[in-house]
Amino acid sequence: MAIVKSKILKQLASNYPNFLKKDLKKFTNIILSEIKQALKRGDRVELRGFGIFSTKTQKARISRNPKTGEKVNTPEKKTINFKMAKEMFKKLNNGK
Template structure:
């Protein structure tokens, strides 16, 4: 299950009832915008106890269209990679 921004805002409002919904929305938008800007510049983003986001360059390659089987040339492109922190790994695997 994926989480969408509206569900994230609902959870934040539930956890922090003293904050106004509009303030939480502004705060969330600022954080996501700054992450996007940093990645667009090519910088890495580290969120302690969560993980790191980095931009990697994927080399051009020849791939196959799974439907038709024909070869398709895929140009070089940038992709975002995420590596979870050790703390996140432990939480996910119930190792605390």
């Protein structure tokens, strides 16, 4: 099951009932947009206890279309890499 922004907002609203929902939504949007902008600049984003987001560049290459077997030029592109924090790894694997 995927986590969507609306579920995060519901959980935040139930944990912090004294905050308005529109403020929580604005806060969440600011955090996500800052993460996006940092990754776009090529910076690394570290969320302690959760993990690290960084970008890697895939070189341009010649690949092939699996349906037709035709060679296709694939341009250089950036991908997002995520490395889980040790705390998160331990929680997922030990259940603590």
